[in-house]
Amino acid sequence: MAKKIVVIPGDGIGEEITNAAVLVLKKISDKFQLDLTFESHAAGGTAYDLYGTPLPEKTILAAKAADAVLFGAVGGAVWDNVDPALRPEKAILGLRKSLGLYANLRPIKVMDCLVEYSPLKKEIVSGIDIMIVRELIGGIYFGDKCESEMKDGFERAWDLENYSVPEVERIVKLAMETAQKRNNKVTSVDKANVLATSRLWRRTATKVAASYPDVKLQDMYVDNCAMQLAIHPTEFDVIVTGNLFGDILSDEAAVLGGSIGLMPSASIGECTSLYEPIHGSAPDIAGRGIANPIGTILSAAMLLRHSFAAEAAALAIEKAVEKALLDGYRTMDLYRDGFKKANTEEMTQAI
Amino acid sequence: MAKKIVVIPGDGIGEEITNAAVLVLKKISDKFQLDLTFESHAAGGTAYDLYGTPLPEKTILAAKAADAVLFGAVGGAVWDNVDPALRPEKAILGLRKSLGLYANLRPIKVMDCLVEYSPLKKEIVSGIDIMIVRELIGGIYFGDKCESEMKDGFERAWDLENYSVPEVERIVKLAMETAQKRNNKVTSVDKANVLATSRLWRRTATKVAASYPDVKLQDMYVDNCAMQLAIHPTEFDVIVTGNLFGDILSDEAAVLGGSIGLMPSASIGECTSLYEPIHGSAPDIAGRGIANPIGTILSAAMLLRHSFAAEAAALAIEKAVEKALLDGYRTMDLYRDGFKKANTEEMTQAI
Numbered sequence A, B: 001m002a003k004k005i006v007v008i009p010g011d012g013i014g015e016e017i018t019n020a021a022v023l024v025l026k027k028i029s030d031k032f033q034l035d036l037t038f039e040s041h042a043a044g045g046t047a048y049d050l051y052g053t054p055l056p057e058k059t060i061l062a063a064k065a066a067d068a069v070l071f072g073a074v075g076g077a078v079w080d081n082v083d084p085a086l087r088p089e090k091a092i093l094g095l096r097k098s099l100g101l102y103a104n105l106r107p108i109k110v111m112d113c114l115v116e117y118s119p120l121k122k123e124i125v126s127g128i129d130i131m132i133v134r135e136l137i138g139g140i141y142f143g144d145k146c147e148s149e150m151k152d153g154f155e156r157a158w159d160l161e162n163y164s165v166p167e168v169e170r171i172v173k174l175a176m177e178t179a180q181k182r183n184n185k186v187t188s189v190d191k192a193n194v195l196a197t198s199r200l201w202r203r204t205a206t207k208v209a210a211s212y213p214d215v216k217l218q219d220m221y222v223d224n225c226a227m228q229l230a231i232h233p234t235e236f237d238v239i240v241t242g243n244l245f246g247d248i249l250s251d252e253a254a255v256l257g258g259s260i261g262l263m264p265s266a267s268i269g270e271c272t273s274l275y276e277p278i279h280g281s282a283p284d285i286a287g288r289g290i291a292n293p294i295g296t297i298l299s300a301a302m303l304l305r306h307s308f309a310a311e312a313a314a315l316a317i318e319k320a321v322e323k324a325l326l327d328g329y330r331t332m333d334l335y336r337d338g339f340k341k342a343n344t345e346e347m348t349q350a351i
């Protein structure tokens, strides 16, 4: 039976990179007889410009009805002064919420042939293999907020950070199960020496961990984790944390692991899963056909693996990416003397 | 007229490192006839054990009456299960609040002879010179919080992130003035694509910046900043940000700049200023006389400069630290083959 993938390109380079990934998916679909169909939908600043909303109802319905969603990227300075409720970012935040995507999985690995792209010394970063499990539909991202109010005679704004026990249980369980398939170690990151929410997080994580005696749970403060990622990144196996800390730490980890242009992610939950590269919409290079499609192509591989249990096809894509890189193809962001300069299309063809 | 420094050693290695710094201050005081007096006061987990509170009233009063405060470090796993209101961290948080220390200045620099200690490649980190200006008595650290309540049938906890316009104005002004004495560039870090508080922060920063036409203001998302610090750290001059983001980013920056054991900080505000190393209390090595005293000794140099306008004396300390390092002295945290292994006392003597 045909499997439907809803493709949401978004803004900036979103169109180019999702096109590239769809091309690869079509190729692999032929090869492995996966019978995939694709349907494109609008979201982000471009959707706002066209329809007055960054996340049209039609897009949400299509995503819910799909077997998987492939997402590009949203955002851009041109929409900086739009009403906060209509910002391009609302598209991805709204999709995460509507689809109940409570977990964002961001694998941080670096191929041997790319170790030199890491800003870290080779001996520090070699062998890095982290899975960041970020809570994605709770915390301060979705707490009550106030853009402006008067208090004691002054204007202020606020956002509520908050987590409930079931929200923490759900994500920590997933982290534990993820660790069981890896190296049986989970680092739970919080700021329990300052935040009440973190203290609830920590005691809940400890309770959940009791049911997984084979997995070692370590608690770490977020400031310390930001340091440890830079000095001992290979010590980590699975990192589980809240929405905001996950945003910061996963970007730091991604860049330490090499190029952010290479990093995929999977968001999973109660309904359709969504796959997106972790980089942004890069408006400065949009439309020039030079964006690195690899983050999105590897997200497509995660899609095949997690949503369609098509492990062989996923592996084939991952191998093809590795081969293209070993063969010396490099998009502009990674180009150095002695390599083969490739634009988006050439890189995609090589893969 | 004699100047009084209140010394608050705190927990763990706090005693050893503040002792070292006081020794250096006494020496420099003799040499430059500064006429310093010292008075030691309790705080942190040790104060809690002795007096049932991490921040005795006597300590607060002494700090307020002093000309400057030299602080060690607080915290330790033994106090993890203490009532949140009585945790060791309340000592430093309470002192910051009582003294109105709204700005924490964390210079991130790396001496040429220490570049190799950075986890970053030499060509990326060489020449790094950042001043992080962190808001210190507002934001989610001091917003209302709730350890546990029932909502919709589930237990949850929450913390309120919030900033008022005057709070942001004050810290951004300071950042602007700091940049005027440096390279005229301020990066204001927020998460304005998600948080209402960040949007107020950003519009206020933009307004303040209008009065400093010679300073270039750049806005940056916190996740992007966590990346840029790792790949382009030398692009930054002054970074200004809120309490929580400042906590995370300054620790990341410190470790990228080399050893966190070397980094000093100054907290300034409406009353007495406070100086402390940015590292923690390191309970695992406490009492063994092997802690690196340099972060605290350089904090003492900042104290002389900022609180007593004793620039020559401050410089003398900084030169002495550099000399000891150039001479090959290394505490355990930095020791490598071919150097002179020094414990806390030997390093202090060398300086």
Ligand SMILES: CC(C)[C@H](C(=O)O)[C@@H](O)C(=O)O
Residues within 6 Å of the ligand: A074, A075, A089, A092, A093, A247, B193, B194, B223
């Ligand atoms: C675009 C933005 C709202 C988003 C986030 O903060 O979650 C992005 O940074 C990410 O990490 O996916």
Ligand SMILES: CC(C)[C@H](C(=O)O)[C@@H](O)C(=O)O
Residues within 6 Å of the ligand: A193, A194, A223, B074, B075, B089, B092, B093, B247
């Ligand atoms: C000890 C802790 C409360 C403190 C903070 O988070 O501010 C520390 O990490 C720091 O940065 O000074």
